[in-house]
Amino acid sequence: MLRQGLDILLVDDDEACLATLEDALEQDGHRILTASRGLEALDRARRAGSAGHACQLTILDVHMPDLSGPETFDELVGVWPDLSAIFVSGRMDEALVRSTRATGVLACLEKPFDLHEMRRLVGRLSGEISARPGRPRPRPRNPWREPR
Numbered sequence: 001m002l003r004q005g006l007d008i009l010l011v012d013d014d015e016a017c018l019a020t021l022e023d024a025l026e027q028d029g030h031r032i033l034t035a036s037r038g039l040e041a042l043d044r045a046r047r048a049g050s051a052g053h054a055c056q057l058t059i060l061d062v063h064m065p066d067l068s069g070p071e072t073f074d075e076l077v078g079v080w081p082d083l084s085a086i087f088v089s090g091r092m093d094e095a096l097v098r099s100t101r102a103t104g105v106l107a108c109l110e111k112p113f114d115l116h117e118m119r120r121l122v123g124r125l126s127g128e129i130s131a132r133p134g135r136p137r138p139r140p141r142n143p144w145r146e147p148r
Contacts, residue, residue: 005029006126007054011041011072012061012088017111021059024115025122038067038075045079054080056129057122062089077104084129086121088113 008030012018015036022032033048033055035041045055058076060069067075073085084104090111106125109118 004126004130005031006056006122006129007031007033008122009033009035009041009045009055009058009076011035011038011058011064011069013037013064014061017061020115021118024119028119028123030122030126038064038069038072041072042067042075042079045076049079055083056080057084057086057125059086059088059118059122062087062093063091073103073105082132084125086118086125 005028008025010018010021010025010032011034012021013036018034018036022034026032033044035044041058041060048054058073060073062069064072069085069087069089073083073087077083084106087105087108088111089108092108092110106128107121109121
């Protein structure tokens with residue numbers, strides 16, 4: 001069975017990491033929305049949500065200048081209740097990892113992470129997320145990508 005790509009929100013204040021991950025996941029058939037800070041992510045999510053678009057997965061840096069990854073995720077779930085997350089951080093806190101198990105956070109990866117490992121993880125989660133009952137099917141195009 002061919003998996004459909006997900007709508008994914010990437011949030012990281014490291015622009016190089018953000019661009020690399022965006023390119024790789026788009027090559028894998030996912031539609032990507034990016035933000036470099038938590039507040040920017042919330043603004044983009046609210047605008048997308050009011051236009052009828054929803055992300056199924058977010059990949060969030062834990063440590064960012066304005067809102068932390070966990071704070072951002074808590075707010076994003078208010079916009080997209082079925083949202084799942086992967087947390088990434090250069091300083092992963094074991095207490096944070098333990099506390100996220102029941103909150104929609106599906107994985108925590110330490111930076112620098114292996115890009116192939118991330119792609120495999122997102123591919124596996126794509127199948128799991130797509131199989132959830134009642135989940136709307138992803139859109140066939142990326143509604144957030146501006147024409148080049």
